[in-house]
Amino acid sequence: MDSQQERVADFSMDCPADGVGVGVGTVTMDPGVVKPGSFSIGVDASNHSIRWSLTVTQPG
Numbered sequence: 001m002d003s004q005q006e007r008v009a010d011f012s013m014d015c016p017a018d019g020v021g022v023g024v025g026t027v028t029m030d031p032g033v034v035k036p037g038s039f040s041i042g043v044d045a046s047n048h049s050i051r052w053s054l055t056v057t058q059p060g
Contacts, residue, residue, distance in 0.1 A: 003034040
């Protein structure tokens with residue numbers, strides 16, 4: 001995860017070999033680590049046919 005072009009977190013997750021199921025990865029950051037403005041997250045999947053989704057949760 002990058003915030004304002006600065007790497008703020010890395011995480012990985014294991015997914016089932018047959019591609020069926022859910023892989024879960026989590027990273028928790030202290031308040032203020034992600035700078036105000038935009039952030040970006042890149043996904044590097046082992047196979048282009050893998051479907052994926054991402055949920056980002058911020059405390060309210």
